[in-house]
Amino acid sequence: TFTAPVTGKYYFNVRITIAQIDHDGPAYYSVGRLITSNNEQYSGYSVMNFLDEEPEAFSYVVDATVDMDASDTAYAAWVISGSGASQEDVYDSGNVEFTSFGGVLLT
Numbered sequence: 001t002f003t004a005p006v007t008g009k010y011y012f013n014v015r016i017t018i019a020q021i022d023h024d025g026p027a028y029y030s031v032g033r034l035i036t037s038n039n040e041q042y043s044g045y046s047v048m049n050f051l052d053e054e055p056e057a058f059s060y061v062v063d064a065t066v067d068m069d070a071s072d073t074a075y076a077a078w079v080i081s082g083s084g085a086s087q088e089d090v091y092d093s094g095n096v097e098f099t100s101f102g103g104v105l106l107t
Contacts, residue, residue, distance in 0.1 A: 001075045002103060004068040009106040014062040014076040017098040018090060031079045032060025037072035039064075057098070065106065076101045 004010065016032040034041045041064040060078065068074070078090065090099055 001073050002101075004070055004072045004074075004105075006105070007069045008067075009065055010068050010074070010103050011065045011106055012063070012074060012103040013100070015059055015098070015100045016076060016078045016090065017057050017059040018078065019057045032062055033077045033079060034062045034064055034066075034074065035077055036066050036068060036074040038068070039066055041066075059098070074103065 002012075012034050014032060014034045032043045041062050043060045043062045062076075066074070
């Protein structure tokens, strides 16, 4: 969780790479999220409709510029829903090439 030290505009980039995505759930949906005290941005896909097969890994990327007050918070999350198997994992979570969270104060 990031806590804003000062009020301003912040740019955030989130990349969450998920392994072993279940393709067979009939209403399956997976979402990468950037959640702040004032807003939520997301990148989501209906896996069954978007992918023809189950990939080894798939990345969700969220870029956003958000207004934050001092002490507001921001964090990354990943959410799944639907009736697929519970087999997904964050892919190589120790490697920033696959999963990362970063931000910068713009003004």
